[in-house]
Amino acid sequence: MTERPQPAGAGGGAAAALLPRGVLVVGTGLIGTSAALGLRAQGVTVWLQDADEESAAVAEERGAGVRGAPETAPDLVLVAVPPVAAPTVILDSLRTYVDATVSDVASTKARLQREVEARAAESSSTALLMRFVAGHPLAGREVSGPAAALPDLFADRVWALTPSEATEPARTELVRAVVESLGALPVVTTAEEHDRAVALTSHTPQVVSSTVAAGLGGLGESAVRLSGQGLRDVTRLAASDPGLWTEILTSNAEPVADALDALIERLSAVRDGLREGAAGPVRGALEAGVAGRRLVQGKHGSGPVEFAVVAVTVADRPGELGRLFADAGRTGVNLEDVRIEHAQGRPTGLVELEVAPASQAALAEGLRSSGWDVRG
């Protein structure tokens, strides 16, 4: 797996030289329209197509490009349709635009890749595959459709590219240049590695969050009150849309099932240790968890960092957070993360400010001198 982060900002330097002149975007949802807007902002000619004419019209109105068939041959076709339709659209695009590079945005890659390859083989047209560069931008949520699209949706987001062995390297470089021009961080890997990674980093956490939350069903509301921020963190993903996630999980069925097997094995070891009065497996799982947590991305690419916490009691009314963060800003300390914990039935909340350990004392001192109730 290689990576080459570029500085932020659209269309700079070497990337610009590589940018396609004309791009056809097929599928004008959130992802397709956002990419189109980002390309238009760099002067690239963009054509828009969608099975839903209204969607394409909204995208056109927003300035994402021109509806209809390309007037000249596109250098790139970006297929941003729902996963179920992707293989057909990818192959049609490869056949229609005989010189174009074709890429897609589906969130799982191996199954799609296999289907595209199988269909190309059926029609004895595996040469098409030289021009296909599969991709997956890790962006977009909460909202959907062309009306929600934004030219900077991909800024600072990882965009995985999974070329196959058949893919020509120059095709991958073109897509990489487009991805970088949109402000995203390209990560080039194989379809299988990608799927195994997201099974562990995205799909398993979703299943776990849902199943932990489901287990609360037997408790009354006041029993659930015997909980803290930890339960809120672990169950946050459980609020996700079941329809969308059923589609994602089933499209990556085997890697997710494998990851769940491994997880179940680790959970069973802890359970058996507890039943048998053996502390060893329990402690072993907790220690492996500490090591794994260190891998979860830190910031600035500088590797994992443990932050120190400054906790402040804040009245729960408009403006109080503004006053707090203004005072925090005057201390010159950079805040790494913020969490707000509300207590049931009380008019106050606890705000936890995470900072570099070396800055903890300065921030606590500064806030106390501004009259804040600093706890830790």
Place this chain on the structure above:
Amino acid sequence: MTERPQPAGAGGGAAAALLPRGVLVVGTGLIGTSAALGLRAQGVTVWLQDADEESAAVAEERGAGVRGAPETAPDLVLVAVPPVAAPTVILDSLRTYVDATVSDVASTKARLQREVEARAAESSSTALLMRFVAGHPLAGREVSGPAAALPDLFADRVWALTPSEATEPARTELVRAVVESLGALPVVTTAEEHDRAVALTSHTPQVVSSTVAAGLGGLGESAVRLSGQGLRDVTRLAASDPGLWTEILTSNAEPVADALDALIERLSAVRDGLREGAAGPVRGALEAGVAGRRLVQGKHGSGPVEFAVVAVTVADRPGELGRLFADAGRTGVNLEDVRIEHAQGRPTGLVELEVAPASQAALAEGLRSSGWDVRG
């Protein structure tokens, strides 16, 4: 399970009339010293004891009370020693102070309760149990020891009380009054219900977070980059201290093992569904998760609420968050929660402001007019 939230603020009204005049705190760690400081602030006489003389000295220096044996009979003995020592100290206290109510702060209750009862029965002194009110304050983390103690550590925190059938109701009322005077929210329940609840709301989330994080071990650092805020949320607890958590989990072994059994069953159903190409069990688990997440405590006791998100791009330097929250405050919209997402290798972060759905448009509009890059 009953509950009776009281308004915040120490020592008001009816509770003050019930407050003990003299309290012996045995164990001057974070919890014991914090309770002592809170009681001293209300004029209660407090004596301090700890097997570690230095710890008791630090607590005394901080104004938490006077070291040594009580000069007059204490009304309450609060046992705040490590769980392994708790049964002995509880029974000694019940025997030494023949009129005192005795309470403790251990984080699991049934096993301790059984041991206290068994030992009392051995010495034919079950009458002692009338004065014992077991308890568990859900507070304290990140820091430990008397130096980190704070008189308001328990403000807005749930404090479970688990009297047994032998406990005299007036004893429970005394401890409830003390808990309320410290600003905490008493929840009275049985030891078994308490342990079953925390197995689901606290102990299982810890095990799950650790085992999910442990599963990342096989991935390289760039594969872990194929992840988002979801993985950070789910694995946050995995950073917890393995030694402390081994003790907690083994002290609640049976309820945690039962909860893990149920969780493993739900995970297995999802895994089998994925392997068999059956979407039904997958969707079923996700839907049960949505329902369970709704139970996780909302704010203000008003029940679960779904918030809307306003996402803002913010430069990662001191003062920017202050400027953002000051501008947000001027819109008059109350912020319910805040999350900051940093991108690796980039000088910006994404701040997600959660607000009541009705306030979303006003906040987004207000921030845009102040020049902020609002995304959603």
